[in-house]
Amino acid sequence: MAKSLLLLLALLLGFGQAHAYLTEADPAPGAVLETQPGLISLTMSEGVELKFSLFKIYRLDPIPEDKKELARAAKALLAEKIKLRNDEAERADTGLIEPQDRSTVIKLGLKEGLEPGLYIIMWKVLSVDSHSSEDFSYFIYQPAQP
Amino acid sequence: MTPQKIFVSALILLGLSLSFAQDDHDHSDHAAMTGPKANVIELGSTMLELNPILLPDGHFYLGFIEAAHNMTAMADHDHSDTSDDSATDAASDGHASDDHADHDMNDDSDHSMHDAMAEDISLTITSPSGTEVSLEGHIMSALSADMGMIEEGSYQISGMLGEAVFETSVAVYRGKTDLDSDIYAIFAPSPSLSTMGMTEAFVYAFAEGESIHAMYLVNRKMAGMTHMTDEEEVELEHNHFEAFRSDGFEPAGNDIPLNFPMAGDWEFTISIMSSIPETASFTVSVLDN
Numbered sequence: 001m002a003k004s005l006l007l008l009l010a011l012l013l014g015f016g017q018a019h020a021y022l023t024e025a026d027p028a029p030g031a032v033l034e035t036q037p038g039l040i041s042l043t044m045s046e047g048v049e050l051k052f053s054l055f056k057i058y059r060l061d062p063i064p065e066d067k068k069e070l071a072r073a074a075k076a077l078l079a080e081k082i083k084l085r086n087d088e089a090e091r092a093d094t095g096l097i098e099p100q101d102r103s104t105v106i107k108l109g110l111k112e113g114l115e116p117g118l119y120i121i122m123w124k125v126l127s128v129d130s131h132s133s134e135d136f137s138y139f140i141y142q143p144a145q146p
Numbered sequence: 147m148t149p150q151k152i153f154v155s156a157l158i159l160l161g162l163s164l165s166f167a168q169d170d171h172d173h174s175d176h177a178a179m180t181g182p183k184a185n186v187i188e189l190g191s192t193m194l195e196l197n198p199i200l201l202p203d204g205h206f207y208l209g210f211i212e213a214a215h216n217m218t219a220m221a222d223h224d225h226s227d228t229s230d231d232s233a234t235d236a237a238s239d240g241h242a243s244d245d246h247a248d249h250d251m252n253d254d255s256d257h258s259m260h261d262a263m264a265e266d267i268s269l270t271i272t273s274p275s276g277t278e279v280s281l282e283g284h285i286m287s288a289l290s291a292d293m294g295m296i297e298e299g300s301y302q303i304s305g306m307l308g309e310a311v312f313e314t315s316v317a318v319y320r321g322k323t324d325l326d327s328d329i330y331a332i333f334a335p336s337p338s339l340s341t342m343g344m345t346e347a348f349v350y351a352f353a354e355g356e357s358i359h360a361m362y363l364v365n366r367k368m369a370g371m372t373h374m375t376d377e378e379e380v381e382l383e384h385n386h387f388e389a390f391r392s393d394g395f396e397p398a399g400n401d402i403p404l405n406f407p408m409a410g411d412w413e414f415t416i417s418i419m420s421s422i423p424e425t426a427s428f429t430v431s432v433l434d435n
Contacts, residue, residue, distance in 0.1 A: 019384055021361045021419065029421035045361070071325050071422045075353070131386075133359045137421040
């Protein structure tokens, strides 16, 4: 049986926080592209500390059948890969372009000659108000048939 | 005052400042709202703020913060309470625990300050399934009631602070998003016409045992009725409840004052924004008394 108690919760006060959320992406989430994009641009709702943030792009294979499965697979991939070290060879990105200390706009380079398929753009960021958040976007590279 | 107390007091003051600053935000849906938040119970010169806290494992607490008194004073921990379950530990944050240890060793003058400022409070909370939880003691800054596992429905709260009697309620709705995340909408107080339809809407969402940190949007409308709230999307304020973080939990809620300016059933939709947004809908009943 649940017991009740008087308890000091000196810090029970809620702290309103603004995490860094994705507000815009190029390509847009879910975009199907016939040509490989030159770079990936992410715009966050507030600045992120780039030295304490991670951005990676991985190919997800096979392509999930629906969005529910896609969300599950992308989150699992993010959890597995985001903190990996020395994984450059596995990734589809070439890292940040023009990295700064803080920015709301993040640009990632892409390797040339990507295989067709679904690509997950994942991040774990520390926003300037010192709170972390993680999420992903995605695009499908599907070259036109000759 | 020990460095620990100074640290905790500073955080409390910061929290109060942030809390009051949030009240000044001019959200379009509640631009007419001024003064205390909807989840504040005014008792003469004293104000109690009601905060429902939900952990990812479903453990539910009703927290009461006394907002009108000197928050830098440390609260008395009720040693007469014999509760020793794990939930007690989960609710005691590291700072509170540190202070507790310090408090055990502190001098009488500190106690005197507490006793002079403490107000007697008694509470009885009845869960939707009829379980009663009673509390008696003093409130200095905050106290919480351990309600066990959360239940869907209405929690009825009656209490007395000093000589003032109050009654309120909290309504809990729960469901799953279209991506199978667990989501809870908790309204404090339960929206009714007696509160002019005003409530503080708290939303908690969990995926695989973790809080979902994202932007949340809600909208509300009433079937068959046209209202100014139709098509209005309101962004919730993301909150961390710091008291629990040092125990490995990070309860993260999202809340915003909302109005439901008509009795009846409202369609309440929550969207968790991401590249693949999740949504869940509830029918929120607004009582006419």
